[in-house]
Amino acid sequence: MESIAPDRDRPCADLAATETPEIARPTRAEAESAVRTLLLWAGDNPDREGLLDTPRRVVKAYEEYFCGYDEDPADHLRRTFEEVAGYDDMVLVRGIAFDSHCEHHLAPIQGLAHVAYVPSGRIVGLSKLARVVELYARRLQVQEKLTAQVADALEDSLAPLGVAVQVEATHGCMSCRGVRKVGADTVTTVMRGLFRTDARLERRFLDAASQTGRGR
Numbered sequence: 001m002e003s004i005a006p007d008r009d010r011p012c013a014d015l016a017a018t019e020t021p022e023i024a025r026p027t028r029a030e031a032e033s034a035v036r037t038l039l040l041w042a043g044d045n046p047d048r049e050g051l052l053d054t055p056r057r058v059v060k061a062y063e064e065y066f067c068g069y070d071e072d073p074a075d076h077l078r079r080t081f082e083e084v085a086g087y088d089d090m091v092l093v094r095g096i097a098f099d100s101h102c103e104h105h106l107a108p109i110q111g112l113a114h115v116a117y118v119p120s121g122r123i124v125g126l127s128k129l130a131r132v133v134e135l136y137a138r139r140l141q142v143q144e145k146l147t148a149q150v151a152d153a154l155e156d157s158l159a160p161l162g163v164a165v166q167v168e169a170t171h172g173c174m175s176c177r178g179v180r181k182v183g184a185d186t187v188t189t190v191m192r193g194l195f196r197t198d199a200r201l202e203r204r205f206l207d208a209a210s211q212t213g214r215g216r
């Protein structure tokens with residue numbers, strides 16, 4: 001496969017192009033058959049009454065868990081507003097709850113995202129920040145990538161003076177299986193533009209985010 005030189009400041013930029021190439025999706029019947037195989041692998045009988053409908057339900061649930069592949073963040077961020085009466089400070093939406101799945105084990109990731117930007121004249125609807133989090137959460141993820149993808153999407157669409165994204169999440173693959181550490185959570189942070197160069201702004205973001213986080 002052709003390798004693409006990674007952009008140091010945007011480690012996910014190279015991934016974005018390769019993450020969702022045109023793939024041939026299986027038919028629904030093929031997907032349901034794969035779930036049936038997993039039920040057999042678990043040691044149960046897929047033909048017993050309680051499991052008969054499970055392949056259908058799981059495939060339907062997958063459509064919900066992974067609906068983010070069919071969406072483009074730019075569609076959510078296209079509509080902006082200019083009437084801001086000179087407002088030029090940080091806009092922060094904190095405590096955006098999300099559910100995702102880790103790409104290593106397909107285990108649930110549950111967390112909160114705090115998303116901030118400093119507008120360069122134009123603002124975006126607040127719900128759109130949460131929509132972008134939701135879009136990327138509804139894909140197979142690692143937390144670092146989710147954090148960077150949200151920041152990239154805001155930078156690309158809004159060209160703001162700065163973007164900061166913090167994600168705090170628990171990983172089912174660390175609590176229900178494997179190392180089994182219930183209660184451990186992971187914090188990832190991406191700072192861009194003014195949030196990198198202005199230590200006071202960075203501090204204000206981190207302080208405000210920490211007042212909403214899972215630890216409260």
Ligand SMILES: Nc1nc2c(ncn2[C@@H]2O[C@H](COP(=O)(O)OP(=O)(O)OP(=O)(O)O)[C@@H](O)[C@H]2O)c(=O)[nH]1
Binds near residue numbers: 102103143
């Ligand atoms: N960096 C990062 N790692 C993750 C994330 N989600 C899951 N992981 C880790 O992915 C790693 C996969 O490691 P492997 O050694 O390939 O898989 P494994 O044998 O199932 O590892 P264990 O979980 O230690 O049992 C594990 O250490 C997980 O904790 C994430 O969002 N970010």
Ligand SMILES: [Zn+2]
Binds near residue numbers: 103
């Ligand atoms: Zn995992």
